[in-house]
Amino acid sequence: MTVHKIDSGDTRITKLRDHIAEQMEGEFSIVSVEGFLSHYLPFEPTEDDVKNMENLLSKMEMSVLVEMDGDLRFHEFVVPPCNANGTETPSYKPLEDISCAIAYVPVEGRKRNELSFRVCPNTVIKSQIAGSDNKVDGCFTSEDPESKTLDTSRLACILEYKLNPLQEVENNKQALSASVQIMNDDVRRMFTYGITIIRDRVTLWYHSRSHSMISEPFSFVENPQLLIKVFMSFLFATEEELGYDPMVTRDAKGDYIYRIPSTEQGQQRDRFFLTTASIAEYRSNNITGRMARVWKVVEFHPSGAVVSPSGPSRVLKDVWLEDSAPTESQIQSQIFEDIKKFFRDKQDARYLAFERLRPSISDLERNDRYKKYFIQIMADYEGKRTKPRSPNSERKRRLFSTVEPLALPTTSNRGGSGTPRPTESKITFDEGPREFAPRKQYRVIFGEVCEAVGDLGSVGEVTDVLSQAIVALRLMYCAGWVHRDISSGNILAHRRSSSSPWQAKLSDLEYSRRFSLNSDRGVAGDPKTGTPYFMPHEILSSRYIVPRQPGAQKPKLVVDDLTNGRRPQPRGPPPVYNFQHDLESIWWIFVWTITCRVSHDPSVAFGRKIFQNLMDPPLARLNFLEDPISEEFMGCLSSPLQQLASPLEVLRCFIYDAYLYHQTANDLADLTSYIDAHQGFATFFEGVKLSQEHWGDTVLLTCHRPVASTTMGRRPCSRR
Known part of the structure; x- marks a missing residue:
């Protein structure tokens, strides 16, 4: 079975519910019930199918439907359940009987799937990820009805219900937490569903990598037809309609087989890759986003045999990109083309200057040797797209901080607020526009299995690899490209055997762009990208480095200063990412390596003040680049590494002066x-x-590489 390596360690997911809610708060929109049914349900049963279902349910010997004053009601839900009826489980247990009855009636043109409704309030959901300890009140699952377990891979829709309206926020958090676990754990899942119920008020939930949507609530007591339609959709949908990726299968051991369409000599054929180990995988607290997974794989034949048992393993990266974004293969091809163009102009000042470095530009040009500094791409595939956000929806706030009114909407407009707040919200909202752009699956096969520079075992190995990484950045600079996401995780090292030297490989080109100061193209208008640990100083602080005031003068204030003083100046545009920024990230990786990655408590304590997963940099981080390196830094280093403090100070001063020179010369x-x-x-x-x-x-x-600020925690470190 593939072992999952997760950056957030084994913190129990139920302990992270508040963090999950905070990070997901801005991802939700709301749409009418009708809009949800037509746009988000696995499929929408026709009105004729629903009518036929109602008629047959009414005629069953143990009918789940009864007629009251001309309206249909569920037999066990003539009135809304409430606290007086007892506890939640027996109050909502009849939903299981309703589902069984619906499953018994055939739907024209549809095949009954393996799902069944299950009440399971005391069963922990099994997961391959440590720390996953969610329970749900109910679910639609493909597990054997007699099974005593629940597996995330078999949960198509989770249910949470409460009788007490004041527990709505808690109910929402529990449902969201379970959905996050499913989307983190199940590699096959493209999207997932949830249902929450407060008394008789039903809300439908949909989660994908581009956005999350909920429906307006409806009463399943007053409108049983809607619940029948929803249950029909889940019980008669295909696996793909339920969110399972047809291009990925899971074997009995829990390993995954990816199908990658490819074209060879004009012929289309599918290639199959079996996962053998997880290289990098993240337990994110936010369903929306890239959700990158990186696997060690072997090519696999559909018959069950490995294509080349003695051949090398490969690496498969599985990520959700914005639909309009170029793929890693496309970006790398563009960079290589621009490198070749650069080689043709041997009078370029950069060519002449770098010809004196080792390796020289002519050495890198010879036989395309420059390519060895980049990871080899063997095959790639653009897969499914997420559903576009419903055009009739609007942003939804305070799902996890304020209880909504219990009254059901009587028109298409939602009711007002004026509701109790069980807990004070500490969540801040960004009310700016949000595009919720669709995302696409992207799978890419790399030719080499590498080690991240953040996982190498000695300072010397890291130094050797970083010294080669600047060659890769030099090549990108010559091509006119900036990487924009240099970190300890995407500078890789590869070697043929344990006795061979490491070869640096630059990867993760997703955020790479052609350099331009023009805000209409290139990198000028882009938001911050990168890992906060290693993000360039100017980009992280959102300001250019400028000379400090040479000296203070005795202050003096007169009335005229107040009446005729200068107006506050508007903040200038954020810094444009340039070529020196990529190099600066190398410096931060080196400093992080000799502080946070050594078994020396003073070094680690010093490093923790600087390296934090914050998009607003701590003062210690700002000062470490702008001020001379202190004696405290040299004193915190382990004895052999203290002699690196002086060279690092020289390089720091060089970086700082170079930024000041660019500002003075205005030659960015x-x-x-x-x-x-x-x-x-x-x-x-x-x-x-x-x-x-x-x-x-x-x-x-061997600490795993730092994670982005949207994930929680890191796995423990161990000695190499």
């Missing part, structure tokens, strides 16, 4: 103005390697 758009930055970093690594024999063997903790 001049491509040749970044030559010195690249030469400076090459000189730094050339210099520190002279003493590497004294500190290179320092052992590092």
Whole structure:
């Protein structure tokens, strides 16, 4: 079975419900019941099918429907359930009988699936991810009805219900937490469903990688036809309609088989890849987003045999990209084309300058040797798209902080607020426009199984790989591209055997762009990207580095200053990501390596002040680049690494002065103005390697690479 390696450790997911709710608060929209049924249900049964179902349910010997004053009602729900009826489980147990009755009636043109309704308030949902301890009140599951267990891979829709209206927020959080667990754990899941009930008020939930949607509530007591339609949709839908990806199957051991369509010599054929280990996988608290998974795989024949038993393993990356975004393969191809164009102009100032470095530009050009600094892409595939957000929906707030009114809407407009607040909300909202752009599946097969630089076992190995990574960045610079997401996780290292040297490989080109100061294209108008640990100073702080005031003068204030003083100046545009920013991230990775990754408590304590998953940088982080490195830094380092403090200070000063020079010269758009930055970093690594024999063997903790600020926690570190 594939072992899952999850960045948020084994923190119990039920302990993270408040964090999940906070991060998901802005992802929801609301639509009318009719809009939800037509746009989001697995399929919408026809009115004739629903009428036929009602008639047959009414005629059953143990009918679940009765007629009262000319209206249909469920036999066991003539009036809304309430606290006086007892506890929740027996109050809603008749839903199981209703589902069984609906499942018994055939639907024209539809095949009955394996789902059944199950009441299961005391059963923990099984998961391959440590810390998953959710329970749900009920569910539609493909588990054997006699089974005593629940597996996330078999849960198509979860149900949570409460009799007490003041528990609506709690009910919402429980339902959301279970859906997050399903979407994290089940690789096959493209989207998932939920149902919450407060007394008789039913809300339908839909979650995908682009957005989450809920329906306006409806009463299943007053309108049983709607609940019948919903149950019909779940019981007679196909697996794909329920959100299961037909391109991925799960074997009996829990491993996954990905089907990747490909074209060879003009012939279309499918290739199959079996997962053998998880390289990187994230337990996110937010369903919306990329949800990147990286697997070690072997090519697999549909008959069950490995295509090449003695052949090397490959890497499969599975991610949800914005629908309009170019793929990694497309970006890499564009970069390679631009590198080739650069090679043709041998009088370019960059070509002449870098010809003196090692490896020289001509060496990199020869036999396409430059390609070895980038990960090899063997095959890729763009898969399913998420549903577009319903055009008739609107943003929904306070699902997890304020109880909504119990009165059902009598028109298409929703009721007002004026409701009790069981807990004070500490959630802040961004009321700005949100596009909720559709996303697409993207699967890419890489030719080499690599180690992330954040997982290498010694300082010397990290130094060797980082010194090669700047060669890859130099090539991107020559091509006119910035990477924009340099981190300890996407600088990779590959070697043929344990005795071979490491070869750096630059990966994760998703955020790479051609450099431009024009806000209409390139990187000028893009938001912050990257891992906060290693994000460039100017990008993280959203301001350019400027010279500090040389000296303070004695202050003086007169009345005229108040009446004729300067108006507050509007904040300028955020800094444009440039080529030096990519290099600066290398510096942060080096500092993080010799502080946070060593088994030396003073170093780790010092590093924790600087490296935090915050999009607003802590003061210690700001000062570490703008101020001279302190004696405290040298003192915190382990003995062999202390001799690195001085070279790091020289490089810090070089980085800082280069930023100031760019501001003074106003030459950010001049491509040749970044030559010195690249030469400076090459000189730094050339210099520190002279003493590497004294500190290179320092052992590092194999901490997993830092995660983005939208995920929680990290797995424990271990000695290499």
